[in-house]
Amino acid sequence: MKKATLLLALCLIVLLTLPVAGAAIDAVGRGVTVLVDGAAPESFSNAYITDEGVTMVPLRALAEALGFSVRWDQETRTVSVISGPADAARSAVVVLDPGHGGLSTGAGYGGAAEKDLNLSIASQAAALLEEAGLTVYMTRSGDEDVDLYERTVMAAEWEADLFVSVHCNASVIYPDAEGIYTAAFSEDTPGWTLAETLRETMMAATGAGDMGTEARPNLAVLRTAAMPAALVECGYMSTPAELEKLVQPDYQAKLARGIADGVLAYLEQESAPGRILE
Ligand SMILES: [Zn+2]
Structure with missing residues (x-):
């Protein structure tokens, strides 16, 4: 599970650095640039900052870019991020x-x-x-x-x-x-x-x-x-x-x-x- 922990840490780093990046790109509207391993994948183009100043990043795109998969349970309205590709x-x-x-x-x-x-x-x-x-x-x-x-x-x-x-x-x-x-x-x-x-x-x-x-x-x-x-x-x-x-x-x-x-x-x-x- 070492790699999983590493990826999770990386995941957090990406999230934690967002406010800084967000401040830098506020001039181009409310868009946010998300870097995954140094690159800015197209799938993150809809990341944005809300009126309340909360940075929103698409969870599925982020998880999948890092090798995780995402499951959504409509009944319980629960999102699960799972290590490894879809089961x-x-x-x-x-x-x-x-x-x-x-x-x-x-x-x-x-x-x-x-x-x-x-x-x-x-x-x-x-x-x-x-x-x-x-x-x-x-x-x-x-x-x-x-x-x-x-x-x-x-x-x-x-x-x-x-x-x-x-x-x-x-x-x-x-x-x-x-x-x-x-x-x-x-x-x-x-x-x-x-x-x-x-x-x-x-x-x-x-x-x-x-x-x-x-x-x-x-x-x-x-x-x-x-x-x-x-x-x-x-x-x-x-x-x-x-x-x-x-x-x-x-x-x-x-x-x-x-x-x-x-x-x-x-x-x-x-x-x-x-x-x-x-
Ligand atoms: Zn038989």
């Missing part, structure tokens, strides 16, 4: 894809259908992300059949920044497999980073075990997504102890929190230019 993370478009639906039930154990668990978890994650200010679309919001290829076509039409497919796992080989598993098309891609981030945040939110992240180039949604894409498996329905957790609303809420945290963490990493002030 790209908060304007992202996210697509959540609850796996299966309709006739495609996915895995089925103990009377629970995977399609229902997926929808419940994804819907809650969508609500959390909307609360955080993101634009969220779901490939289905009810118990409908959605073609596998249609899912990523929709995401492209919505101009999504990222795509997360939500599933629950099953294993016929390991009867006691437990934990979070995520997948991406291949390693060394943004999708891989997204998949690894999601696995970490989902484990942190639930306390579930680690089943790793894998490259799955044959999965249709990962192969056809035009944006960073990951698939998450929330746990093993084939393992009775984990199924018992997966059907509980409380546990589904934790999984949703983990997914939302992962999406937000990934977007924050991606908007890394905001970090130059750290």
